[in-house]
Amino acid sequence: MTTETARPALDDRRWKALGVCLTAGFISLLDVSIVNVALPSMERGLGASEATQSWVVSGYALAFGLALAPAGRLGDLRGRRQALLFGLGLFTAASVGCGLAAGPTWLVVFRLVQGAAAGVVAPQTSGLIQQMFQGAERARAFGFHGSVVAVSTAVGPLAGGLLIQAFGTDDGWRWVFFVNVPIGVAALIAGHRLLPRLPVPSDRREKFDPLGVLLLGTGVLALLLPLVQEQQWQGRAKWVLLPVGALLLGVFWLWERIRGSQGEAPLVDLGLFSLRSFTLGTLISLTFFGGLTTIFFVLSLFLQNSVAYSALAAGVTILPFAVASAVGAAFGGRLVMRYGRGLVVIGLSAVVLGLLGVVLAVQLVPGEGVGWAMALPLVIGGIGSGLTVSPNTTLTLMLVPVRRAGAAGGVMQTGQRIGSAMGIAVVGAVYFAHLSNHGRATKALQLGLLTAMAIILVALVLAVADLRERRAHPGSDDLTATPRRGVGESGAGGPGGPQPSAQR
Template identity: 50%
Template sequence: MTLLDVSIVNVALPSIREGLGAGDRTIQWVVAGYSLAFGVMLVPAGRLGDARSRRQVFIAGVVLFTLASAACGAAQSSLWIALARVVQGFGGGMITPQTSGFIQNLFRGKERGRAFGLFGMSIGVSTAIGPLLGGLLVQLGGTDFGWRLVFYVNAPVGVVLVLLALKWLPSVPRGPKQSLDPVGVLLFGAAVLLVLLPVVEGEQGAPLSQRPWWLLGVAAVVFAAFYAWERWWGSRARETLVELSLAKVRSYVFGITLGTLYFAGFTSLFIIVTLYLQNGLGYSALQAGATQMPFAVGSAVAAYVAGRLVNRFGRALVVVGLVLVVAGLVGVDLLVPVLEGDVGLKLAPALLVAGLGSGMVISPNVTLALDEVDNTKAGAGGGLLQTAQRTGSAVGVAVVLAQFFDEVAATRGDYGEAISRSLHTTIGLVVVALLIGLVDLLRRRTGGDHEPEHKGERHPHAHGGAHAG
């Protein structure tokens, strides 16, 4: 539900613009407000789940997300929907880190890999079917009500989720009360906000040079202040927002680096394919969404199977997946200039290959990255991992879209050339992720740091408490 709302809304934007008389700036914030709030909330919410009750934080997040979705659907002005989207983002950011935290806490060994496999399957499917579902809902509801239906559909889902959470999610007995590190939360949130603002502030298709990149310098200063604070706070035997000792867990460092680069690359694929099909070839939103179904199906099946195989093959599984993604993207790049008629159908085999590869990357990488992280830090560790991926995704989409529209303008509307140029950047980012995966695979195989290949248990050095900060 939270991931769908990233991509599903894109299809409804023209209807929202018309229905509310919204300008470009407001429309930008309908998308950006959600992404900003989501990204800023991930790590603090993960830490809150670790320190208090993961079940309660999950349920609170679902309630907030559901109410905000209903508010979006009922919006009577552009300001109303922009503010409701920010609240919706906060709710989504509360939910997501609890998911990986629960899996980390409740499962071990092969069962953990299978659970993360299902988690990865939901990520792949949600990301890919968003445009299809959005197009279908807009078509069913019509121009006036269709965009509201995109938000209202979350209401019954949210109610069912709360009931299931109350029934199924375990209530962990309260341990010693832990510090929530409020200063760390504020500093980290401000730093993430400063990183994301230049990415989401620019108008779609505007040159990258017009974005306020100077904010990244301010973000670096705030991150430095955050690091200094965390060291000082940890030295006082207090629990910190981010476990700084995670930097010593090599599997986590490789996992978060690979995941960030991969999300920076593959996330933009759906947007540029949709733009190519809709703007370049005149496809409807529903047709463009349906074209991406092979990727969704491949990703779902591969993620489920990979979850069962990650214990046996470890990082090698991710490397093979990245090779398949590169092969699929190269296939799309080679096919686009020569295809005529039924382009969406003819792209299906290449998108299927890329989808199969993606399913072998996302969930196994999460499993391997968190495998040696102390279970008591699972929420914060998973939140940091997903924050990095979300940031990578936002930066990647901004860069690739800028390239896409630059090429459209330079070639006077040649969308084939535009998607080809954009794909080169996407492929490049995935190739770098592949190189990171190969280095990690070699490190594990040679045992250079005496870390075992994935066995489903934590490494002793990952058990440090708050004093490790």
């Protein structure tokens, strides 16, 4: 076989392997939001209490967030292909367990396992993209990845509503989990055939860090637990966990520095944070997801509880955001190498504009017609979301060495999960407080959306500041900086990395 004929086959195989990664990522992220509309069905068909329903939602988020960073590092050390297939298999099996659960306790247990499995899958996807693609192709692949993130997050309520309507309120909740099984099995079969067997580090110093895992896990747990249980845990004592979590993460930081000084590979290479693109990108991702996730949260509550929309109708109302976000992410992946951080600024501005449009639509068109009134603003916000998620992911990870791609992706996505939990806690508190004190659902929704917009504005300020700094000092970007020890060992993102124009 000639080189000319072998190369297209290799390229074709890489893009097919990307399809497997995106399918695994899709079903794991879909389960973040799809269960929200199935909670009443769980209450009716399984007798799930409010506490059980809370853990079905928050337990998944907790386990997901806790698994991300250690799973990313595990993939870096033992191979991302093996880690992805293991996580996908565990996720599929746990979905079967959730669907067959004979009681509320078993449902929560399998839901925790499902969340942990999703946390194993997520960093392998970004790591494999880093490893399989370079330069403009990598940006395009992250564009497809951004489309999947956007669609899976926004289409969950619609998919859940369709399944509940098709299978009834007593057993419809089971199919919210069963729907993952055929997709997961097909992805596993395709993954065994298509995912490349890429090399893993042979350096003996590359060992796992169990104490680092313990410190990071308990720190993240202490931060997330009071946030995801904000509505269920009454009183202020829960907030004591936040400084405890901050302290544990501080100890984790010191421990990782000690390991680095001793020549041992840490769980998270702290030198990554010397890369401005990684640090700023992670902060932008944290704050953006802190606002983005809450949009669907308060809109679903408002449409179903106050406008009397069905779960299906509420999902259809949010669908324009999902479709527009997928389109925006696809274009963002193609344009990010040309416009860099400026594209993220445009995307965040569009999201803010779209949210303002939704706030006005709710005010001007009360009642059942509100869904039609907010369609155009949701399209604008969706396009902005697509132009934010995909380009920001590309810019955040593009200078990360391939051998650290899994851990770096895990850190970034841990930030997303923490941001989402913080956003829902803050926006939910604003929404429920106004609803409880004044009983005006429209005003409560508007205040909630304005709070989400304020969180997204923080991300916009960070992006604008970074853009201005790069334009004022074009020679000071990461491409000309000397990374700390441990970051530059394989080059800035591997061979074929992005050109300086992507940083402008």
